[in-house]
Amino acid sequence: xxxxxxxxxxxxxxxxxxxxxxxxxxxxxSAAGRLESIVxxxxxxxRVDSVGAMLLDAGGSLRLIGASDxxxxxxxxxxxxxxxxxxxxATRTGRDVAVADLARAGRWRALAERLVPIGGGAVLSSPxxxxxxxxxxxxAIARQPHRWTPGEIRAAGAYARMIGALLEGSARPRxxxxxxxxxxxxxxxAVHPTLDEEARADRP
Amino acid sequence: MRRPVPIDPDQLATSLRRLxxxxxxxxxLHALGAAVLACVEIxxxxxxxLMVADEHQIxxxxxxxxxxxxxxxxxxxxxxxxxxxDSFVNNVVTSTQDLASDERxxxxxxxxxxxxxxxVLGLPIRLGGVPLGTLDVYRRTPHDxxxxxxxxLRRYGEVVEIxxxxxxAAERAGxxxxxxxxALEHRVVIERAVGYLMARDQLDAVDAFNHLRRAARARRxxxxxxxxxxxxxxxxxxxxxx
Numbered sequence: 436x437x438x439x440x441x442x443x444x445x446x447x448x449x450x451x452x453x454x455x456x457x458x459x460x461x462x463x464x465s466a467a468g469r470l471e472s473i474v475x476x477x478x479x480x481x482r483v484d485s486v487g488a489m490l491l492d493a494g495g496s497l498r499l500i501g502a503s504d505x506x507x508x509x510x511x512x513x514x515x516x517x518x519x520x521x522x523x524x525a526t527r528t529g530r531d532v533a534v535a536d537l538a539r540a541g542r543w544r545a546l547a548e549r550l551v552p553i554g555g556g557a558v559l560s561s562p563x564x565x566x567x568x569x570x571x572x573x574x575a576i577a578r579q580p581h582r583w584t585p586g587e588i589r590a591a592g593a594y595a596r597m598i599g600a601l602l603e604g605s606a607r608p609r610x611x612x613x614x615x616x617x618x619x620x621x622x623x624x625a626v627h628p629t630l631d632e633e634a635r636a637d638r639p
Numbered sequence: 640m641r642r643p644v645p646i647d648p649d650q651l652a653t654s655l656r657r658l659x660x661x662x663x664x665x666x667x668l669h670a671l672g673a674a675v676l677a678c679v680e681i682x683x684x685x686x687x688x689l690m691v692a693d694e695h696q697i698x699x700x701x702x703x704x705x706x707x708x709x710x711x712x713x714x715x716x717x718x719x720x721x722x723x724x725d726s727f728v729n730n731v732v733t734s735t736q737d738l739a740s741d742e743r744x745x746x747x748x749x750x751x752x753x754x755x756x757x758x759v760l761g762l763p764i765r766l767g768g769v770p771l772g773t774l775d776v777y778r779r780t781p782h783d784x785x786x787x788x789x790x791x792l793r794r795y796g797e798v799v800e801i802x803x804x805x806x807x808a809a810e811r812a813g814x815x816x817x818x819x820x821x822a823l824e825h826r827v828v829i830e831r832a833v834g835y836l837m838a839r840d841q842l843d844a845v846d847a848f849n850h851l852r853r854a855a856r857a858r859r860x861x862x863x864x865x866x867x868x869x870x871x872x873x874x875x876x877x878x879x880x881x
Contacts, residue, residue, distance in 0.1 A: 469801050476801075479794040480681060482787060586683060593680035600673030601802065603666070 467500070470601065474501025474573070477594055481587070483559075483575040487511040488598065489522055490563065490571035497526065497571065506554050510576055513549045520546045522572040525560035529569035531588055532560040536580035557581040559588060561595035565602045573598065667806040668702070668815070674799055675704045682792065684776040685755070688712050689764070689799060690723060691772035691818045696829060696852055696862040698727055698772060701815060707754040708777060714750045719849045721747040723773040726761035728833075728848045730770045732789060734760040737781035758782035760789075762796045766804055771822040774799050825863030832866035835873055 477486040487507035489497040497515055502508035514520030520543055521532040534540050537558055538551045547555070556579040563571040573595040575587075671689060678687035688703030690712050697719075700712040715721035721744045726733040735741045738759055739752045758778040763770040774796050784792075806816050829851065836847035855865040 466805075469805065472801055473798050476794050476798050480791050480798065482791055590681040593677035597670070597673045597677040597798075601670045601805075603669065 470598070471501035473598060473601070475503045477573065477575070478503035478507075481575055481590055481594060483587075484554075484578045485510070485576040486574065487522075487576070488563065488571060488573045489515065489526070490602075491526070497523065500571070506550075506578070507574070507576060509553060510550055510555060510558070510574055513546055517545050519543060521558045521560040522574045525562045525572040526569050529562045529564065531562070531592060532558075533583040533588060534558040534560075535582045538580070554578045557583065559583045559591050561588075561591045563595045563602070564599045570599075570602070667802065670802045670805070671702050671799070674802055675702050678774070678776060678795060679704050681795070682776060682788065685779045686711075687774070687776045689772065689774050690716075690727075691764070691803075691815060692727065692822050693818050694821045694861045694863070695855060696822075696848070698723060699818065701772070707751070707756050708775070710754055711747075711751050711756050711759070711775065711777060714747050718744075718746045718750070719852065720744045720845065721761075722759045723761035723775045725845060726763050726773045726775075727770055728845045730763050730765075732760065732762045732793060734758075734784045734789075736783050739781075755779045758784065760784050760792060762792055764796055764800055764803065766800060766807070766819065766823060769823055769826045771803070771819055771826070821861075821863070825861075825866070828863060828870065829866045832869040835869060839873075 474486060474488040477488075478484065485502070485504050485507035487502040487510055488500050489511050490500050492498045499508065499511045499515070502511055510520075511522065514522050521534050525532045534543070535557050537543070537547045537555050540547060555576060557577040559575040561573045561575075562569040563573055573591060575591050675687040675689060678684070686703065686705040686708030688708040688711065689701045690698040691701050693699045697716050698712065699716065700709055703709040703712065711721070712723065715724050722733045722735050722738070725743075735743075735758065737757050738744070738748045739757060741748060756777045756779070758781055759775060760777075761773045761775040764772045764774050774792075776792065803819065807819055829848075832851060833844055833847045836842055836850055837844060840847070840850075842850065851862055851866055851869070855862040858865065
């Protein structure tokens with residue numbers, strides 16, 4: 436049978452190997468830093484070319500919280516600038532938005548004009564929900580046109596739900612762990628109640 | 640089209656309630672629960688679980704997506720053998736295409752096989768480079784874990800590590816946090832003692848590790864303390880180093 440102890444890249448160190456004097460220090464990460472790292476990791480976990488994510492800020496505007504590369508950053512920045520795109524749509528409706536060929540998606544022509552020349556082929560946007568309200572989106576990007584499979588859509592949605600679960604903790608008032616502005620969600624919902632209402636209305 | 644994913648919500652809820660009662664940060668536990676469920680969906684596996692070593696260096700179940708996944712963890716803890724144990728002790732990803740026909744862990748295989756746990760992959764979960772536990776996934780049919788799955792799962796393990804680091808950042812004196820802190824403080828001395836026992840007694844790492852654990856249990860001591868004693872005795876009896 437083909438089983439074995441597997442190579443573990445450069446992360447690991449066998450127990451019998453050279454020892455170190457003490458554990459290396461834990462990286463000091465803020466809640467926002469942890470969130471950004473989780474968004475960046477999504478590209479490799481979901482096995483797509485790029486991933487970015489946006490969240491509503493305290494003023495009710497979507498803001499970038501993480502991007503795995505320049506393409507993902509451009510995708511998020513352009514959607515924010517245009518106030519339009521599959522990610523914005525996913526946040527407004529609380530539903531997944533799958534775009535198989537951005538160049539042929541007339542619905543987001545302005546976005547396509549900016550993104551297709553730099554490698555935006557297909558986009559899959561999954562809403563990020565906190566306490567059952569859509570407060571942002573996770574965008575998976577393929578550099579070539581790609582018909583997203585049901586399995587890929589479920590996987591991206593599951594990753595977005597995990598981010599939402601993390602945010603549910605961050606959104607609670609705490610005195611010992613200041614919440615970064617981008618995850619201060621209660622004021623955002625107060626400013627944009629229609630976002631919640633639309634999301635709930637569309638939910639089966 | 641993928642087959643429906645069998646998730647046992649009662650199992651997950653029970654795990655989370657137990658840990659929340661222990662005083663751990665409910666936000667972190669909530670996120671870990673979501674992480675194991677997401678893992679099942681993302682990797683199309685039958686189950687996923689997270690274990691963290693306790694003060695006796697026994698991997699203890701923290702959260703799992705379903706009952707067989709939980710059982711796998713309990714069985715490994717009882718027998719001191721299995722893919723997750725190897726992953727934790729050796730600090731490398733360890734997989735099996737089919738646990739039922741794998742000769743490395745016969746006791747675990749015979750106990751867990753009837754529950755439908757076949758292909759298993761365990762990966763070490765580390766904080767600051769120190770292995771503190773494992774994330775494990777399983778399938779109900781034999782499966783050859785390919786390089787793409789390995790890469791993606793290792794990356795997902797890093798996501799779980801980020802979430803776990805939140806438990807320490809929250810500084811709540813819960814069971815999980817105490818386990819993480821103890822493992823961080825004592826892993827290096829345990830590794831050194833294991834390395835010494837491997838050389839002295841010609842053992843592999845897991846046997847040396849279990850030797851330490853048995854000694855600690857017999858003396859009602861913590862593994863970290865016994866490991867330090869082993870090293871101290873070695874230093875006292877050995878020749879001058881310079």
